[in-house]
Amino acid sequence: MTSARITDPTHKVWDITGKTVLVLGAKGLVGSALIRRLSQDNCKVFAATRAEADFIDARSTLALFERVKPDAVILAAAKVGGILANRDNPVSFLEDNLLIQLNALRAAHTVDVDRFLLLGSSCIYPKFAAQPIAETSLMTGPLEPTNDAYAIAKIAGIRLVDAYRQQYGRRWISAMPTNLYGPNDNFDLTTGHVLPALLRKFHEAKAAGAPSVEIWGSGTARREFMHVDDCADALVFCLQTYDAAGPVNIGSGVDISINDLAHIIQDRVGFEGPLKRDLSKPDGTPAKLMDNSRLLAAGWQPKRDLKTGISQTYEWYLNSLAST
Numbered sequence: 592m593t594s595a596r597i598t599d600p601t602h603k604v605w606d607i608t609g610k611t612v613l614v615l616g617a618k619g620l621v622g623s624a625l626i627r628r629l630s631q632d633n634c635k636v637f638a639a640t641r642a643e644a645d646f647i648d649a650r651s652t653l654a655l656f657e658r659v660k661p662d663a664v665i666l667a668a669a670k671v672g673g674i675l676a677n678r679d680n681p682v683s684f685l686e687d688n689l690l691i692q693l694n695a696l697r698a699a700h701t702v703d704v705d706r707f708l709l710l711g712s713s714c715i716y717p718k719f720a721a722q723p724i725a726e727t728s729l730m731t732g733p734l735e736p737t738n739d740a741y742a743i744a745k746i747a748g749i750r751l752v753d754a755y756r757q758q759y760g761r762r763w764i765s766a767m768p769t770n771l772y773g774p775n776d777n778f779d780l781t782t783g784h785v786l787p788a789l790l791r792k793f794h795e796a797k798a799a800g801a802p803s804v805e806i807w808g809s810g811t812a813r814r815e816f817m818h819v820d821d822c823a824d825a826l827v828f829c830l831q832t833y834d835a836a837g838p839v840n841i842g843s844g845v846d847i848s849i850n851d852l853a854h855i856i857q858d859r860v861g862f863e864g865p866l867k868r869d870l871s872k873p874d875g876t877p878a879k880l881m882d883n884s885r886l887l888a889a890g891w892q893p894k895r896d897l898k899t900g901i902s903q904t905y906e907w908y909l910n911s912l913a914s915t
Contacts, residue, residue: 604834605663605706605762607827611635613661615646615695616668621710621768623775624823625665632827637661639668646691649698656698663706663830666695671712674737674807674875676782681740688744696751700759707763708830709752711745711838713815713881714738715767722846723882726767726838735876753836762834766826769842769881772900773819774907786816789853790905793860803864804857807872810850815880817843818900821893828891842881843893849874855898859905 612629616622617638629636637659644655646668656664670687677684692709699707716724717732729749734742748765755761770784777783778791789806796804825841833839847855853866895903 603831605831607632607634607663607831609633609635610662611637611659612663612665613637613639613656613659614665614667615639615691616666618775619667619669619671620771620773620776620819621822621826622667624773624819625667625826627820628823628827646694647687649690649694652694653698653701656702656704660702661699661704663708664695664699664704665708665710665826665830666692667710668695669710671741672777672782673784673788674873677738677741678736678873684738685740685744688741689747692744692748692751696748696755696763699763700755700761705762706830707752707755707761708826709748709763709765710826711749711765711767712741713767713769713840713842713879714742714876715745715749715838716879718876722878723844723880724840725882726840726885729838737873737875749838756836764829764833764835765838766829766841767838767881768822768826769815769817769840769879771817771819771822773904776819776904778908785814785849786852786856786901787904787908789856790860790901790908793856793862794905794908796864797860797862801864803867804853804862805867805869806849806853807869808849808874809870810853810866810868811848812874812876813846813848813878813880814852815842815844815846816852816897816900817841817893818895818903821895821900824894825886825891828886828889832889839885840881840883841886842883843897844881844883844887845897846878846880847897855901856905859898859902
């Protein structure tokens with residue numbers, strides 16, 4: 592089989608029309624966005640959560656695949672968390688993600704799934720990779736120690752996808768989204784990522800009349816953020832137009848310092864107190880901006896700027912609080 596990268600957005604290597612698409616991890620941040628996005632296509636979507644199968648268990652995963660008989664699978668299920676969760680629980684982050692990927696890929700091969708899209712993360716790239724980070728940077732330097740367990744699991748998943756391509760001619764691909772946020776995010780202050788955690792911090796500080804808000808680290812680290820609905824749109828785009836080994840980056844192409852991010856969130860929430868920094872907390876990777884030139888060259892563009900996305904996400908958070 593000849594591998595083809597994205598070259599023309601009007602050319603489809605795989606047409607989703609009339610197909611059955613199985614989304615693993617359908618209740619999570621990315622999974623729920625994929626369900627929203629796929630509902631716009633003329634396809635049959637099966638939203639799989641832990642209620643349908645235990646993705647860490649091989650038999651349970653295979654039984655799901657045999658029952659659904661999907662034409663395509665998008666693996667959005669994973670054990671994820673912020674810096675402290677990754678640092679403090681490396682065994683579960685490594686073991687659980689390895690098992691989820693292995694079980695899903697084995698089951699997909701067993702039932703002859705045509706298209707498989709494995710989701711990873713920008714943390715697969717070296718800590719000091721040249722910016723913006725190109726796909727060719729993979730495995731060219733040491734990883735960020737605070738999340739290397741998760742990163743190693745995802746790198747193994749990419750390699751396994753490529754092995755199935757090489758050995759069995761499978762048209763399976765791997766996509767690496769940047770830092771995502773949006774509806775159904777994890778707003779926990781300990782296990783959540785920086786953007787939703789800051790939204791909650793500022794909201795609760797305003798509600799409590801707190802004198803200040805504490806920000807972890809120096810605030811100088813730079814991160815790229817993408818609304819999850821933009822990510823889902825890009826993933827469905829790749830599912831239909833991309834066919835090559837190795838990862839393809841999914842990103843907005845714009846980065847921002849954590850300090851500037853905090854000020855945007857502070858302004859949106861309306862908290863008027865000062866910010867204080869806890870320098871005992873790690874900054875993580877100094878900078879992380881994805882090179883998304885493959886997607887841009889194909890004609891795909893994100894629809895939301897950061898301020899708009901944060902405002903929409905805060906509205907969703909407020910509505911979720913009101914409904915509980």
